[in-house]
Amino acid sequence: MTAFSLEGISKRFGEVTALDNVSLSLNEGEVLGLIGQNGSGKSTIMKVMAGLHRPDSGVVKVGGRAVQLRSPAEAALAGIGLVHQEQSLIQALSVAENLFLDKPAGSTWAGVYRWNSLRDRAKAQLDKVELDIDPFTPVSALSFGQRQMVELAKVLSLEELVHGHLVILFDEPTAVLNPPEIQALFGQIRRIKHRSSVVFVSHRMDEILDISDRVYVMSDGRNVATRDRDAVNPDELYELMVGRQRVNRKDRKPREAHIGAEPALTLNHVTVPGEIEDISLKLAPGEILGLIGVQGSGAETILRTVFGMADDWQGKIEYFGAPLDIDTPAQAVAKGIGYLPAERKTEGMIRNTSVSENVAITYGWQHGRGAGLISRAKERGMIEGWVRKLAIKTPSIAHRIDNLSGGNQQKVVLSKWLFGKTLKVLMLDHPTRGLDPGARSDLFAVIRELADQGLAILLVGDTLDEVLTLSDSIIVMKDGRVSARIEGVQAAPPSEEDLVKAMV
Numbered sequence: 001m002t003a004f005s006l007e008g009i010s011k012r013f014g015e016v017t018a019l020d021n022v023s024l025s026l027n028e029g030e031v032l033g034l035i036g037q038n039g040s041g042k043s044t045i046m047k048v049m050a051g052l053h054r055p056d057s058g059v060v061k062v063g064g065r066a067v068q069l070r071s072p073a074e075a076a077l078a079g080i081g082l083v084h085q086e087q088s089l090i091q092a093l094s095v096a097e098n099l100f101l102d103k104p105a106g107s108t109w110a111g112v113y114r115w116n117s118l119r120d121r122a123k124a125q126l127d128k129v130e131l132d133i134d135p136f137t138p139v140s141a142l143s144f145g146q147r148q149m150v151e152l153a154k155v156l157s158l159e160e161l162v163h164g165h166l167v168i169l170f171d172e173p174t175a176v177l178n179p180p181e182i183q184a185l186f187g188q189i190r191r192i193k194h195r196s197s198v199v200f201v202s203h204r205m206d207e208i209l210d211i212s213d214r215v216y217v218m219s220d221g222r223n224v225a226t227r228d229r230d231a232v233n234p235d236e237l238y239e240l241m242v243g244r245q246r247v248n249r250k251d252r253k254p255r256e257a258h259i260g261a262e263p264a265l266t267l268n269h270v271t272v273p274g275e276i277e278d279i280s281l282k283l284a285p286g287e288i289l290g291l292i293g294v295q296g297s298g299a300e301t302i303l304r305t306v307f308g309m310a311d312d313w314q315g316k317i318e319y320f321g322a323p324l325d326i327d328t329p330a331q332a333v334a335k336g337i338g339y340l341p342a343e344r345k346t347e348g349m350i351r352n353t354s355v356s357e358n359v360a361i362t363y364g365w366q367h368g369r370g371a372g373l374i375s376r377a378k379e380r381g382m383i384e385g386w387v388r389k390l391a392i393k394t395p396s397i398a399h400r401i402d403n404l405s406g407g408n409q410q411k412v413v414l415s416k417w418l419f420g421k422t423l424k425v426l427m428l429d430h431p432t433r434g435l436d437p438g439a440r441s442d443l444f445a446v447i448r449e450l451a452d453q454g455l456a457i458l459l460v461g462d463t464l465d466e467v468l469t470l471s472d473s474i475i476v477m478k479d480g481r482v483s484a485r486i487e488g489v490q491a492a493p494p495s496e497e498d499l500v501k502a503m504v
């Protein structure tokens, strides 16, 4: 039976048509995988379904009845809940407070929390997702995986609120999860299927094929195909989405320019108490060194320490043979070190400004004030060049970054580092997070090109496949220490299984 449907839905934002006459039907107990390139309209569909956007035209039906969902609260009463990415929780509040923030009835009295009742109700929700934590733990103390489960628990309180069938929407929930966490999430999705239908957005084909019953493909605001899971393979889905064939890992060519070069960056016995211990590594100009490990393994801390963001570290860091004497990110940038953080929304993006301002910002940082002056026309040309190269979907470079889709915002934040000419070391933390498969392979080509031009690149990858495809050497991290080193990967590539063994 059809649990939910969209019929002929259109939605425009100014001059952008985000959804163009889109129809979708969701059967009871079904998981529908939603895929499409960055900016193809996936989030907009979910937001229409969740009552966050009103469509310009078309009909929304729940259980065969036409409805108007004017707010998330109305959608919730109709049994529809959107599981946000983990970033939407309020860090300073406890898990319990976050769970019931938008539905205080029963836990507050005259605006005052009734702590015992809040604890019990929160515990019951956390039990559903098998999260064994104190409900009063502050969200800031949780891992990404735990936060994602809290997001799910929050939406699952619909189970008590609504008696009928539920529709649970997941907008890229796995982007920040490691493989065991993804499996735990999939376990929960399978569990809730008995009384829910699910829409699941991901850029990873293997996940889509693992969890979905049907796959719904978007391109440029339109639905271009819907397929039963058993009737498609990843290559076909890729072509439907991107309109071209994908590049295979086997197509990569060995790069040897860096071998024997004087290192750009050397870490000797570097320790950050409680985070990394006794880390030594060398990175040469033209080399791509991949760091991998599960969340909390310390790989990200290495990047932040080199970028002047660790308060307290011991050991020695050398930059082209001299001690790296920096205390702040600004000093790192002035010396030619760039850093793309994983948390692009909070750390990388300058809100309420244009695409071009976001791209050009580092130029001044790198060259100093005054020295950074280039002609407007030249600057414009360079920015437009990156927008084309990374296929950033924006009406113009003057458009506000806030109005781009999530993946396109990430491309803008990335291109600001590629824009400068004085960089010598570039550190990338999960550079392809949130990017669609076509954008990923474009970015791979850009990263390799930069290394070929002599940039030293330190990469914390999103997936094993990414690290294996890009890196010349790999360091595996576990519990803050190096657990394996693989030099010259292309000579004898390690298997993914070997890498996982060293990670856990």
Ligand SMILES: Nc1ncnc2c1ncn2[C@@H]1O[C@H](COP(=O)(O)OP(=O)(O)OP(=O)(O)O)[C@@H](O)[C@H]1O
Pocket (backbone or CB within 6 Å): 013, 014, 016, 017, 018, 036, 037, 038, 039, 040, 041, 042, 043, 044, 045, 393, 403, 404, 405, 406, 407, 408, 434, 436
């Ligand atoms: N609030 C908004 N204001 C203006 N334009 C918007 C707004 N929200 C979305 N858009 C535009 O609508 C189009 C579809 O965006 P949407 O976020 O649905 O894409 P998506 O498929 O979810 O992309 P991604 O994979 O990058 O998350 C994009 O061109 C985007 O710039």
